[in-house]
Amino acid sequence: MQILTQLIYSGIALGMIYAVIAFGYQLTFATSDTLNFGQGDALMLGALVGLSLVGAGLNYWLMIPLVCLFGAFQGAVVERIGVRPAIKIKSEFGWIMSTIALGIIFKNVAENVWGRDDLKFPSPLPESPIKLLGANVLPMEILVVAGAILMMLAVEFFNRKTIYGKAVVATFNDRDAAKLMGINTGLVITFSYALSSMTAAFAGVLIAPLTLTGATMGAVLGLKAFAVAIIGGLTSGMGIIVGGIILGIAETTTGFYISTGYKDVPGLVLLLIVLAVRPAGLFGKTAIKKV
Amino acid sequence: MTRLTQLAIALAAASVTTFAMAADPIKIGVNGPFTGGSSSMGVSMRDGVRLAAKEINDAGGVLGRKIELVERDDEAKNERGVQIAQELINKEKVVAVVGYINTGVALASQRFFQEAKIPVMNNVATGTVITEQFAKEPENYVFRNSAKDSIQAPMIVEEAITRRGFKKVAILADSTNYGQLGREDLEKALAAKGIKAVAVEKFNIKDVDMTAQLLKAKEAGAEAVLTYGIGPELAQIANGMTKLGWKVPMVGSWTLSMANYIDNAGPGGEGARMPQTFIQEPTTPKRQSFIVNYLKTFNPKNSRIDSPVSAAQGYDSVYLLAAAIKQAGSTDGPKIKSALEDLKTPIEGVVTNYNKPFSKADHDAITANIPVFGEVKGQRVVYAYPDDQKKASEVRVKK
Numbered sequence: 217m218q219i220l221t222q223l224i225y226s227g228i229a230l231g232m233i234y235a236v237i238a239f240g241y242q243l244t245f246a247t248s249d250t251l252n253f254g255q256g257d258a259l260m261l262g263a264l265v266g267l268s269l270v271g272a273g274l275n276y277w278l279m280i281p282l283v284c285l286f287g288a289f290q291g292a293v294v295e296r297i298g299v300r301p302a303i304k305i306k307s308e309f310g311w312i313m314s315t316i317a318l319g320i321i322f323k324n325v326a327e328n329v330w331g332r333d334d335l336k337f338p339s340p341l342p343e344s345p346i347k348l349l350g351a352n353v354l355p356m357e358i359l360v361v362a363g364a365i366l367m368m369l370a371v372e373f374f375n376r377k378t379i380y381g382k383a384v385v386a387t388f389n390d391r392d393a394a395k396l397m398g399i400n401t402g403l404v405i406t407f408s409y410a411l412s413s414m415t416a417a418f419a420g421v422l423i424a425p426l427t428l429t430g431a432t433m434g435a436v437l438g439l440k441a442f443a444v445a446i447i448g449g450l451t452s453g454m455g456i457i458v459g460g461i462i463l464g465i466a467e468t469t470t471g472f473y474i475s476t477g478y479k480d481v482p483g484l485v486l487l488l489i490v491l492a493v494r495p496a497g498l499f500g501k502t503a504i505k506k507v
Numbered sequence: 508m509t510r511l512t513q514l515a516i517a518l519a520a521a522s523v524t525t526f527a528m529a530a531d532p533i534k535i536g537v538n539g540p541f542t543g544g545s546s547s548m549g550v551s552m553r554d555g556v557r558l559a560a561k562e563i564n565d566a567g568g569v570l571g572r573k574i575e576l577v578e579r580d581d582e583a584k585n586e587r588g589v590q591i592a593q594e595l596i597n598k599e600k601v602v603a604v605v606g607y608i609n610t611g612v613a614l615a616s617q618r619f620f621q622e623a624k625i626p627v628m629n630n631v632a633t634g635t636v637i638t639e640q641f642a643k644e645p646e647n648y649v650f651r652n653s654a655k656d657s658i659q660a661p662m663i664v665e666e667a668i669t670r671r672g673f674k675k676v677a678i679l680a681d682s683t684n685y686g687q688l689g690r691e692d693l694e695k696a697l698a699a700k701g702i703k704a705v706a707v708e709k710f711n712i713k714d715v716d717m718t719a720q721l722l723k724a725k726e727a728g729a730e731a732v733l734t735y736g737i738g739p740e741l742a743q744i745a746n747g748m749t750k751l752g753w754k755v756p757m758v759g760s761w762t763l764s765m766a767n768y769i770d771n772a773g774p775g776g777e778g779a780r781m782p783q784t785f786i787q788e789p790t791t792p793k794r795q796s797f798i799v800n801y802l803k804t805f806n807p808k809n810s811r812i813d814s815p816v817s818a819a820q821g822y823d824s825v826y827l828l829a830a831a832i833k834q835a836g837s838t839d840g841p842k843i844k845s846a847l848e849d850l851k852t853p854i855e856g857v858v859t860n861y862n863k864p865f866s867k868a869d870h871d872a873i874t875a876n877i878p879v880f881g882e883v884k885g886q887r888v889v890y891a892y893p894d895d896q897k898k899a900s901e902v903r904v905k906k
Contacts, residue, residue: 333547345751353750428715431542
């Protein structure tokens with residue numbers, strides 16, 4: 217029993233790491249039907265900028281708002297350079313290549329600025345584990361879970377209750393109609409990219425003390441987060457959390473009960489099943505596309 | 508064509524001819540991962556190579572010619588290694604190549620050098636099969652001056668089972684060629700002692716959670732964990748142990764000495780032990796001058812070489828090659844190869860003194876008696892056994 221509890225704890229912690237990254241995919245999809253495939257790299261940049269600020273003597277908690285600002289700026293740049301031209305000419309796939317390309321550029325810049333090695337991110341909380349119901353958790357893992365839930369609530373609140381959120385939803389539902397109603401859809405899309413990279417940067421500093429920090433940290437994490445976003449549904453904050461937990465627990469339990477060589481398989485099989493049965497994701501709204 | 512470009516072309520042509528009139532430099536390829544998770548080994552190796560090349564050039568070069576290094580980053584990717592091999596052979600026309608950190612990259616790339624009859628000096632990669640890949644062919648162009656896995660694995664087992672008396676051990680290895688070939692060697696070495704590992708687990712590069720692997724080892728009652736992986740993931744193993752509150756000794760391949768393991772594991776990584784061909788201690792005058800020059804030239808953080816073993820082996824590999832070129836009196840691949848197989852003059856190196864390090868049948872310069880055990884202590888690698896340190900000034904030579 218203790219083993220299972222430990223596996224579930226670690227699975228949840230791992231899943232939440234994926235979930236905080238996955239939010240970024242959702243935010244841009246919600247306005248422009250596009251995804252920032254450089255999400256993992258936005259995460260990496262956030263973590264490295266955070267590391268530099270902490271290294272310069274700044275307190276961890278004070279550093280977070282600065283990193284968020286940096287992330288927002290970085291996201292706006294991605295949208296202006298990579299996504300807007302593609303949307304303008306109604307290119308179906310241009311943004312895929314341009315966001316990937318920008319991601320690679322960011323990675324190379326990071327390699328030159330911060331070096332190529334994995335670095336240690338000093339943990340703001342004690343690094344000794346806490347006993348909880350017979351199994352161990354790290355204080356930092358609890359912080360990540362709290363951060364993920366906070367982000368989910370913030371996103372849901374923003375979309376449902378605020379006028380800006382309604383503009384975002386309207387832009388998603390029908391970009392042209394929203395434009396006719398006086399919503400500056402271009403600005404909304406830029407804003408969503410800024411928000412998306414901001415969450416990624418925030419996620420970066422949140423998870424960096426648990427994972428390692430380095431120019432290559434984004435690649436695998438970004439991909440796993442993408443799987444979470446698909447499983448949970450690209451339109452649901454709740455879905456991201458649940459998707460993350462499912463993928464995380466699937467990884468740790470398969471690793472223990474079946475084989476560590478196959479631990480990534482069940483999550484990805486689930487991804488395939490979800491795509492076949494419910495393409496909008498477990499919690500996604502099924503969009504009916506009228507042509 | 509404008510006047511300016513004509514002028515530029517004329518100038519370029521002129522400079523090419525002046526180069527050709529001076530003695531052509533001897534081009535040596537340097538191939539390793541200078542980016543990514545293996546980079547602390549790759550960069551230290553490259554710096555060791557640069558140091559040796561500079562010393563040789565300052566002393567007048569080889570055959571009156573300067574050594575020119577052609578450095579390429581293989582990113583620890585097999586396919587990059589293959590591209591680089593072709594570039595070094597066909598475009599750069601190198602005389603020989605030193606390097607290879609990753610066993611997989613070495614195995615994928617060196618066949619091109621074998622076909623082109625260009626000697627390869629593996630100075631870091633440890634996969635046992637590397638020097639045996641072309642052993643059956645009449646001419647084998649692959650040499651090595653690092654401690655191969657079939658030396659390291661029995662050392663690890665000897666340390667864990669015999670010296671420290673553990674009965675139950677778990678193996679954690681990564682899913683790359685390096686990790687899986689090492690795991691095989693470990694299992695063989697354990698079987699020779701009549702022991703079977705209680706758990707054999709795998710992990711991927713960039714994995715951030717080791718709970719499942721460690722819980723399996725714990726449940727199986729492992730008293731020690733034997734590892735075969737590289738720095739960042741090894742650090743995650745140590746961190747995972749801290750998290751689970753389950754701390755058993757880690758004994759593993761030489762990669763436990765990598766700076767990115769030591770830094771990322773922090774206090775949780777202390778006490779890990781691994782075979783080392785070189786420990787950053789000035790135990791002989793040669794080693795002292797090497798360490799002093801290295802620190803002066805490259806100025807690494809906290810005066811700690813990121814991967815001392817890679818740096819020392821990289822340094823020695825150039826001297827071995829230079830000696831062979833000198834003896835051959837030529838930069839012809841087959842002649843250098845024959846000279847390497849029958850080096851007449853002994854070479855004083857950092858790792859050991861090389862006296863006939865290679866023969867026709869044996870292309871490995873390092874034998875089982877040369878490596879010692881290192882231990883992570885106070886964020887550095889030190890001698891695990893005081894006896895080894897006392898005797899370190901007696902250089903261990905190939906038997």
